[in-house]
Amino acid sequence: MLGVVDVGGGLRGIYSAGILDWCLDNHIEFDYGIGVSAGAANLIAYIARQPGRNYLFYAEYAFRREYMGLHQKITTGNLLNVDYIYDVLSNSDGESPLDFPAFKENPMRFTVVATDAETGEPVYYDKAQFQQDDYRFIAASSNVPWVNHAYEYEGRSYFDGAISDPIPVEKAFADGCDKAVVILTRPKDYRRDPKKDAHAAKSIAKKYPKAGEALANRAMIYNEQLDLCLQYEKEGKVLIVAPDDISGMSTLTRSRKAIDKMYEKGRFDAAAIADFI
Numbered sequence: 278m279l280g281v282v283d284v285g286g287g288l289r290g291i292y293s294a295g296i297l298d299w300c301l302d303n304h305i306e307f308d309y310g311i312g313v314s315a316g317a318a319n320l321i322a323y324i325a326r327q328p329g330r331n332y333l334f335y336a337e338y339a340f341r342r343e344y345m346g347l348h349q350k351i352t353t354g355n356l357l358n359v360d361y362i363y364d365v366l367s368n369s370d371g372e373s374p375l376d377f378p379a380f381k382e383n384p385m386r387f388t389v390v391a392t393d394a395e396t397g398e399p400v401y402y403d404k405a406q407f408q409q410d411d412y413r414f415i416a417a418s419s420n421v422p423w424v425n426h427a428y429e430y431e432g433r434s435y436f437d438g439a440i441s442d443p444i445p446v447e448k449a450f451a452d453g454c455d456k457a458v459v460i461l462t463r464p465k466d467y468r469r470d471p472k473k474d475a476h477a478a479k480s481i482a483k484k485y486p487k488a489g490e491a492l493a494n495r496a497m498i499y500n501e502q503l504d505l506c507l508q509y510e511k512e513g514k515v516l517i518v519a520p521d522d523i524s525g526m527s528t529l530t531r532s533r534k535a536i537d538k539m540y541e542k543g544r545f546d547a548a549a550i551a552d553f554i
Contacts, residue, residue, distance in 0.1 A: 279554060280309040280454035283316030284444050286462030287421070288339060289526050290315030291536050293460040294331035295543025296518060296550075297323040305550055309386040309454055311445050313438040314419045316460070317389040318363070321415065324387055324404075325380040333373055336536050338366060356424040359416035368410040377409045388452065390438030390445055391418040394427040397487030399441040401448065422492055423477035427485065436481070440492050444502035446515065458550055459506050461519035468503070469496035516553040518546050 283293050297319055299305075312320040322330040342348040343365075345357045366373050387404035391414060402414040413428075417435035420428040427434035442448065449457050461467075474492050482489025509515035520542050524535040 278308040280449040280457035285314030285316035289462035291335040292543040295540040296547040299547035301328040311388040325376040363412040363416040391435045392441040394434035397491035443499040471496040
């Protein structure tokens with residue numbers, strides 16, 4: 278079984294959007310996909326076979342004040358309005374609806390990763406659990422800690438899946454994959470510094486100590502999982518597709534020039550997938 282792992286990365290996820298659009302254009306199909314945060318959003322459109330849909334979310338909708346920015350922070354307390362993306366725009370009556378029937382009819386398996394705010398542990402949500410116009414678990418998976426409050430869904434509180442399982446390649450193999458394409462949105466030689474997460478971890482630990490602890494350990498987990506991917510790549514079990522640079526983009530960088538550059542970079546780098554499979 279061939280899998281694809283999309284780790285997301287905020288607006289850097291435009292890189293994997295380019296990769297998946299190339300896959301659609303070239304009839305590259307996977308048996309299984311697992312997505313984290315923006316990576317889950319990218320994959321759901323890929324499974325629904327809607328090329329170009331993801332591009333609009335990064336290159337157009339992300340610049341709207343309804344989605345992110347100071348206006349959202351003042352009015353809601355959250356910097357990112359994830360419900361605007363995964364509800365208002367994506368529902369059947371929205372501006373850019375997901376083709377839910379096509380998503381369900383595609384036999385490709387699909388899993389989304391989020392982090393339980395109370396336990397700090399990863400929670401996995403299966404394709405079979407999705408219903409028309411209810412994509413809130415992807416919103417939960419994309420809920421960046423510190424800049425947003427915990428996301429409430431079905432009686433539980435969630436943060437971004439990257440806190441607890443940032444590169445879920447082990448989950449992909451545990452679910453039956455023999456080979457997997459791992460899409461990163463940072464270069465392969467990038468190693469996460471724990472200092473990067475220290476402030477946010479301390480902030481959320483006041484209310485959610487387990488999630489704060491998980492975030493404090495995120496860099497260690499990311500680096501260990503990346504090393505595992507590199508080992509799998511040597512064994513021929515994994516192909517890592519990653520940008521050579523991130524064009525100056527951080528998680529929330531809104532630059533149309535950088536977004537377009539990363540998208541085209543993804544489309545170019547995706548050609549390696551054809552040889553791998």
